[in-house]
Amino acid sequence: MSSSALVLFSGGQDSATCLAWALSRYERVETLGFDYGQRHAIELAIRPHLLAAMRALRPDWAGRLGDDHLLDLTVLGKVSDTALTGDAEIAMQANGLPNTFVPGRNLLFITLAAALAYRRGIDVLVGGMCETDYSGYPDCRDETMQSLQSTLRLGMATDVSIATPLMWLDKAATWQLAQDLGGAALVELIRTGTHTCYLGERGTLHDWGYGCGTCPACVLRANGYAGFVKNI
Ligand code: ZN
Numbered sequence: 001m002s003s004s005a006l007v008l009f010s011g012g013q014d015s016a017t018c019l020a021w022a023l024s025r026y027e028r029v030e031t032l033g034f035d036y037g038q039r040h041a042i043e044l045a046i047r048p049h050l051l052a053a054m055r056a057l058r059p060d061w062a063g064r065l066g067d068d069h070l071l072d073l074t075v076l077g078k079v080s081d082t083a084l085t086g087d088a089e090i091a092m093q094a095n096g097l098p099n100t101f102v103p104g105r106n107l108l109f110i111t112l113a114a115a116l117a118y119r120r121g122i123d124v125l126v127g128g129m130c131e132t133d134y135s136g137y138p139d140c141r142d143e144t145m146q147s148l149q150s151t152l153r154l155g156m157a158t159d160v161s162i163a164t165p166l167m168w169l170d171k172a173a174t175w176q177l178a179q180d181l182g183g184a185a186l187v188e189l190i191r192t193g194t195h196t197c198y199l200g201e202r203g204t205l206h207d208w209g210y211g212c213g214t215c216p217a218c219v220l221r222a223n224g225y226a227g228f229v230k231n232i
Helices: 013-022 041-055 060-066 074-079 107-122 142-156 173-195 216-229
Strands: 005-007 028-035 067-072 122-125 160-165
Touching: 005 013, 005 107, 005 216, 013 028, 013 041, 013 060, 013 122, 013 173, 028 107, 041 060, 041 067, 041 173, 060 067, 074 173, 107 122, 107 142, 142 160, 173 216
Parallel strands: 005 028, 005 122, 028 067, 122 160
Antiparallel strands: none
């Protein structure tokens, strides 16, 4: 059993749930975020507040939660032409993928996370990738993560592993997982303290949290919350 983990922590619902999952399993947990020129850069601004709130929620989590790292990956925004790194209207492309797909994003995230984990003596990387109800991004698929894990083990000669606790959960089940890990207090923190909206909208607090309410990320989050509430 590994004792430490590095969580890819963007400040969104999924990564906050992954962080709670890791804090319930590992003795030492560090977090990593990326500035990749995302349109919703507000998620970078809320990360420190969210981390502080996670610490305040439970003393045992506060004792386990270690350093937070933020890496500059703005080069990714420069090589890609997407609705997530530019001002284009969100739309479906001819290849069946939405133009919010940032090619190479998760591949680079995980590879850089592995490099950082190597330095920090951590052998588990935790990410919120999910292929249950998602936007079809190929770098969120379990097969991609399995393949990348093999590549990293070969390329770094370590036993690094990639844990994806949300991979087979739908969004309602992700809300339920937060409830199971941290009760109503964690659900409320995720509802009000995380950011998911692609457009960076935080003007209106809906029952499912802040957001524009119409972009694909908001729609997924809202539908998931509605399913979660219906089940309790
Ligand atoms: Zn939105």
